[in-house]
Amino acid sequence: MNKIIQINLAGQAVSIDEKAYQSLSHYLQTLENHFSTTIDGREILTDIEARIAELFFGKIRKGNAFINESDVAEAIQLMGTAEDMDIDEDPDTQHHQQAANPSSKKLYRDTDDRVLGGVCSGLGAYFGMDTSVVRILAVLLILFTGIPLIAYFVLWAILPEATTPEDRSRMKGGNTTINDIVNSVRQEATDVARNVKNEATNVADNLKKKSNFSNSAKSVTSGIQQIVTFLAKIFGAGVLIFLVTTGIAFTVFLLANATGGFHFNPGNGDILTPSILKSPTLNWLFSLSLLSLILIPIGTICYAIILFLFNSALHINVKAVFLSWLICLAMFIGISIYSAGNVNINSFRQFGETLKERSSYDIDIKIKEIPPIPLTPDADTALKDTEERSITDTLLITTELL
Amino acid sequence: MKIENTQSQMRKGVLEYCILTLASTGEVYASDIITHLKEAKLIVVEGTLYPLLTRLKNAGLLKYEWKESDQGPPRKYYSLTEEGTKFNSQLADTWTELSNSVNQLTQLK
Numbered sequence: 001m002n003k004i005i006q007i008n009l010a011g012q013a014v015s016i017d018e019k020a021y022q023s024l025s026h027y028l029q030t031l032e033n034h035f036s037t038t039i040d041g042r043e044i045l046t047d048i049e050a051r052i053a054e055l056f057f058g059k060i061r062k063g064n065a066f067i068n069e070s071d072v073a074e075a076i077q078l079m080g081t082a083e084d085m086d087i088d089e090d091p092d093t094q095h096h097q098q099a100a101n102p103s104s105k106k107l108y109r110d111t112d113d114r115v116l117g118g119v120c121s122g123l124g125a126y127f128g129m130d131t132s133v134v135r136i137l138a139v140l141l142i143l144f145t146g147i148p149l150i151a152y153f154v155l156w157a158i159l160p161e162a163t164t165p166e167d168r169s170r171m172k173g174g175n176t177t178i179n180d181i182v183n184s185v186r187q188e189a190t191d192v193a194r195n196v197k198n199e200a201t202n203v204a205d206n207l208k209k210k211s212n213f214s215n216s217a218k219s220v221t222s223g224i225q226q227i228v229t230f231l232a233k234i235f236g237a238g239v240l241i242f243l244v245t246t247g248i249a250f251t252v253f254l255l256a257n258a259t260g261g262f263h264f265n266p267g268n269g270d271i272l273t274p275s276i277l278k279s280p281t282l283n284w285l286f287s288l289s290l291l292s293l294i295l296i297p298i299g300t301i302c303y304a305i306i307l308f309l310f311n312s313a314l315h316i317n318v319k320a321v322f323l324s325w326l327i328c329l330a331m332f333i334g335i336s337i338y339s340a341g342n343v344n345i346n347s348f349r350q351f352g353e354t355l356k357e358r359s360s361y362d363i364d365i366k367i368k369e370i371p372p373i374p375l376t377p378d379a380d381t382a383l384k385d386t387e388e389r390s391i392t393d394t395l396l397i398t399t400e401l402l
Numbered sequence: 403m404k405i406e407n408t409q410s411q412m413r414k415g416v417l418e419y420c421i422l423t424l425a426s427t428g429e430v431y432a433s434d435i436i437t438h439l440k441e442a443k444l445i446v447v448e449g450t451l452y453p454l455l456t457r458l459k460n461a462g463l464l465k466y467e468w469k470e471s472d473q474g475p476p477r478k479y480y481s482l483t484e485e486g487t488k489f490n491s492q493l494a495d496t497w498t499e500l501s502n503s504v505n506q507l508t509q510l511k
Contacts, residue, residue: 031449050478054477
């Protein structure tokens with residue numbers, strides 16, 4: 001038994017069986033991936049969808065109640081594969097398209113020329129630099145700042161592998177200028193905005209249909225399904241915001257620790273919190289590995305949510321994520337064991353004392369500013385009393401603070 | 403060297419000329435163009451046509467209008483632009499020359 005669903009194909013409602021829908025959407029997705037690199041991709045795709053819709057209407061007019069798998073297979077055979085449509089592929093036009101469309105150049109991992117994940121060689125190909133130069137730069141930057149290490153793992157996880165010859169040519173592309181990058185970012189933003197809008201319109205349409213009660217039960221089912229998906233997306237966005245905030249908080253804390261602590265101002269003086277470890281290098285490595293350890297899973301979940309939010313067909317390289325995480329874990333454990341006796345206890349103690357001094361001084365002043373209220377008729381004893389009380393109060397408050 | 407590549411290279415230029423010629427007869431619908439091209443065995447699958455149509459349109463040689471259809475959604479009807487008409491007549495000359503030349507050459511052996 002198969003479910004019948006209603007879909008919107010080129011602006012037309014089509015009843016289609018679920019399996020047929022799956023193969024159709026797979027086919028359209030392949031085409032979309034294929035044509036997304038060309039300027040006219042969207043338009044070509046719309047035309048093809050319109051044509052398929054027309055073929056389906058022909059079937060329905062002949063008496064089919066809905067579109068089944070064989071109808072879809074027939075339509076796909078008639079339209080041909082993405083490769084069949086590439087009649088205009090020659091070096092000239094390809095070059096022209098790449099020059100006109102910056103997003104046709106893509107970042108890949110070049111796994112044919114790799115040490116770890118092929119990220120450096122991919123970047124080298126993208127920016128037209130020699131791979132060894134990129135590698136040396138990356139190693140130097142990792143040694144001195146550490147930041148590219150996280151970036152490396154992130155890129156490893158999200159960049160696709162360049163597998164087909166098409167990928168390889170796209171990996172190299174033409175020359176990339178800042179302008180191209182700005183353009184492609186703008187393009188990306190427009191796409192995202194459109195996707196969000198489409199999603200909202202779809203849900204609104206289905207809600208409208210549902211309230212009209214004129215439609216059959218099957219469209220209501222798909223309407224409810226869409227509402228559930230939409231709610232799931234809102235929930236996902238909430239989780240995303242929470243995770244991003246947590247991630248930022250951790251990053252700020254650990255980076256502050258790595259660079260020597262927070263500056264904060266309890267009252268008058270400026271105090272620097274001490275770093276966890278004595279040696280700055282160890283401290284840096286410790287914070288960095290702990291940060292990666294926390295950020296890798298958070299980042300992966302965030303990325304997965306984003307993919308879900310925008311119905312993206314991209315995949316996460318779970319293997320690479322896990323491997324990166326294991327490397328970080330090993331690094332973290334190693335550093336923890338190595339620096340076990342190296343904890344900055346003294347400076348923390350010192351910090352605590354400074355804090356105590358500062359805050360007691362501060363609170364003391366404030367309390368003294370309040371005019372003492374004589375409790376007993378004897379003014380002298382009252383004054384002494386207040387003074388004593390302010391000292392004990394201060395001590396109490398300080399211990400509470402700590 | 404693959405025979406398919408050479409064949410598709412040969413077909414490519416001719417295909418553009420044929421599409422323009424078909425469009426020169428007035429307003430034509432994409433599936434009409436497809437029917438003719440299929441009959442002439444110039445294309446195998448319909449998908450081939452759509453990238454070409456879009457490209458010719460973007461190059462300013464073709465234009466289209468949406469027209470209501472009694473059997474479903476509105477359709478795009480293509481016709482030649484002024485530039486397209488000029489382009490097409492130039493291609494027609496080139497084709498005549500080319501087919502003459504090729505005929506002459508192949509008759510030599």
